[in-house]
Amino acid sequence: MAEETVQTPESPTAPAVAPPVLPAVSTPPAPAAPSWVTWLTATGGLLSVGAVALAWQSQSRLHDLEQELVRRQATAQTVAAEARQSAQQTQEQVRDLAAKLALAEARLAEVSIQRSQLEELLSQLSRSRDENIVGDLEASLRLAGQQAQFFGSVEPLVNALRQADDRLQRHKQPRLEGVRRAVLRDLDRIKALGAVDSTTLALRLDEVARLVDEVPLLVESQRVQKNVSPAVVAAPATGQGLTWQTAQTWVHQRAREVWSEFKGLVRVTRIEAPEAMLLAPDQVQFLRDNLKLRLLNARLALMSRQYDSVQSDIRSVLQALERHADARQRRAQVALEVLRQVQQQAKPIQWPRPEDSLAALAAVAGVR
Structure with missing residues (x-):
C-alpha cells in the first residue's frame, strides 16, 4: 500500500530555513535490475x-x-x-x-x-281433547262394570254408556265416531238382556209382603154387597098420601130385600183345594205371618245373590197363595202376578261388559 505524503502548512511564525548546500559527490551508477523481478514485485x-x-x-x-x-x-x-x-x-x-x-x-x-x-x-x-275423552270414557266404563258386578245391577253400566254417548255426541269428532257406534251397540245389547237389578226385585217382594195382609183367603167369609135400589121408597103414610101405586112399590121393595136375605143363607162355592177350608180362624194370621217371613227370607237371599234359595222361597209362597187365596179377587191376582215375575227374573246371569266400547277406545288410544 503506497504511503501517502502528508503536507503540513508551515507555521507563519517559523522563519524560512534554506537547506544546506552539500558538495556534489560522485557515485558509481547502479546496475539495472532485471524486468521479471520488477514484475514479480508489482504482482x-x-x-x-x-x-x-x-x-x-x-x-x-x-x-x-x-x-x-x-x-x-x-x-x-x-x-x-x-x-x-x-x-x-x-x-x-x-x-x-x-x-x-x-x-x-x-x-x-x-x-x-x-x-x-x-x-x-x-x-x-x-294432550288433545280426544285423548282426554278417551281416557275418561275408558276409566268410567271400567268403573261402571265393577259397580255393576258389585251391586248386582246393570244400571251403573247403562248410565255410564248413556253418559258416554251424550259426551261423544256433543264432541262431534269424526275420529271418535267408531267409539260412539260401539257404545250404542253395547247399550242396545245390555238393554236387550232384560236383566232387572236386585233392588227392583226387592221392592217387588216388599210390595207382595204388604199385599199379603190384604189378600182375601178362601176360608174367610166373603162379604156380599147388597144391591140397594138407588131410589129409596118411603113407607106409605097413613092419611091422604097413601095410594095404590105407592103401596105396590113398597111391597115389591120389601119382597126384594127378603129374597136377598134368603139367598145369603145358602152360598155355593167351587173349591179346588178342600184343605184350604179347614184352616181354623187362629191359623189364618199364622199363615199370613209365615208368608211374610218367606218373602223376607227371599229378599235377603236375593240381596246376597243366593238365587236357589230365592227360587225355593218364592215357589213356596206361590203354592200357598194358589191353595189358600181367592184367585177371583184383584189383590190376589196382583200378588200372584208379581211373584211369578220375580221368580222368572231372579236368576243368575252373566253380567255383560262393554267389550265393543273398550275395544274401540283401545284402538283409538293405540293410534295416538
Whole structure:
C-alpha cells in the first residue's frame, strides 16, 4: 500500500530555513535490475493489496454479521419474553375457559334435564281433547262394570254408556265416531238382556209382603154387597098420601130385600183345594205371618245373590197363595202376578261388559 505524503502548512511564525548546500559527490551508477523481478514485485504488491482489501472487507462483513446477530438475538429474546408472557396469559385463559366450559356443561346438563321434564309436562298438559275423552270414557266404563258386578245391577253400566254417548255426541269428532257406534251397540245389547237389578226385585217382594195382609183367603167369609135400589121408597103414610101405586112399590121393595136375605143363607162355592177350608180362624194370621217371613227370607237371599234359595222361597209362597187365596179377587191376582215375575227374573246371569266400547277406545288410544 503506497504511503501517502502528508503536507503540513508551515507555521507563519517559523522563519524560512534554506537547506544546506552539500558538495556534489560522485557515485558509481547502479546496475539495472532485471524486468521479471520488477514484475514479480508489482504482482506481489498487488496481491498483498488485494488480500488486505479482502481481509478488510471480510472483517467488515463479519462485524456486520456480529452486529446483526446481536440485534437478532436481542429481538429473539424480546420475542421469547413476549411469547412466554403470551403463553402464560394463554394458559390462564385456557384455565378460565376450562372452568367456564365445565360450568357451561353442568348448566347444559341441568338445562337438558329441565327441558326433558318440561317436555314431559307439556306433553301431559298438551294432550288433545280426544285423548282426554278417551281416557275418561275408558276409566268410567271400567268403573261402571265393577259397580255393576258389585251391586248386582246393570244400571251403573247403562248410565255410564248413556253418559258416554251424550259426551261423544256433543264432541262431534269424526275420529271418535267408531267409539260412539260401539257404545250404542253395547247399550242396545245390555238393554236387550232384560236383566232387572236386585233392588227392583226387592221392592217387588216388599210390595207382595204388604199385599199379603190384604189378600182375601178362601176360608174367610166373603162379604156380599147388597144391591140397594138407588131410589129409596118411603113407607106409605097413613092419611091422604097413601095410594095404590105407592103401596105396590113398597111391597115389591120389601119382597126384594127378603129374597136377598134368603139367598145369603145358602152360598155355593167351587173349591179346588178342600184343605184350604179347614184352616181354623187362629191359623189364618199364622199363615199370613209365615208368608211374610218367606218373602223376607227371599229378599235377603236375593240381596246376597243366593238365587236357589230365592227360587225355593218364592215357589213356596206361590203354592200357598194358589191353595189358600181367592184367585177371583184383584189383590190376589196382583200378588200372584208379581211373584211369578220375580221368580222368572231372579236368576243368575252373566253380567255383560262393554267389550265393543273398550275395544274401540283401545284402538283409538293405540293410534295416538
